Amino acid sequence: MQRTGIALGALIACLLAVNTISIVLIVRQRTQNIRLEAEIGRQRSEIEALRAQREELLEHAAQGNIPSVRVIPASNPGAFASVKESDIPGRYRWFESEKNRGLIALNADHTFTSLNGQKSDTYRWSLSPDQLVMEYNRMTVYYTNVEAPGIYLGVRTDRKSQRLERVE
Numbered sequence: 001m002q003r004t005g006i007a008l009g010a011l012i013a014c015l016l017a018v019n020t021i022s023i024v025l026i027v028r029q030r031t032q033n034i035r036l037e038a039e040i041g042r043q044r045s046e047i048e049a050l051r052a053q054r055e056e057l058l059e060h061a062a063q064g065n066i067p068s069v070r071v072i073p074a075s076n077p078g079a080f081a082s083v084k085e086s087d088i089p090g091r092y093r094w095f096e097s098e099k100n101r102g103l104i105a106l107n108a109d110h111t112f113t114s115l116n117g118q119k120s121d122t123y124r125w126s127l128s129p130d131q132l133v134m135e136y137n138r139m140t141v142y143y144t145n146v147e148a149p150g151i152y153l154g155v156r157t158d159r160k161s162q163r164l165e166r167v168e
Helices: 002-063
Strands: 090-096 099-106 111-113 119-127 132-135 140-148 151-156 161-166
Touching: 140 161
Parallel strands: none
Antiparallel strands: 090 099, 090 161, 099 111, 111 119, 119 132, 132 140, 140 151, 151 161
16 A cells, blocks of 8 residues: 555655656747747747838839949059958958947958858958959949058948958
8 A cells, every 4th residue: 555655655756757858848949939929929020011012113113213323432442452462361340430330250262241140142352353242132333442451441332431340
């Protein structure tokens, strides 16, 4: 009889432990689902905003009033002629209109990693004898002056000044 009581107690303890673990896992999963649902909602809002922007552009195109693409010419032809492509990859402090925005990394595969650590195939850089060009999703930065080795000055397509300073 005593063995039966001990076995029954052990069985109840095991069931309580398994139930507790199951409840903890369910709560963690629900919390993660809530976070993911919020992220999906944010992404849906962004997609809808982009669709509205697209529709507006298509409407302008249908009316024939699409603004011409702004091309920013190299302000200092040949400024990057002495910069080798192998000199470019590394980490840089990025300044926008003289405000320190943080660190970005230009990678050897001609991509770069953004401030939040995001790497995307749409984030690309290219080097020519006249300039270093960095292309983001919605903007392009034209670095046209070399202030010193690893320090590049330029301007975005919206005319905001840009500066890169190599840190590594």
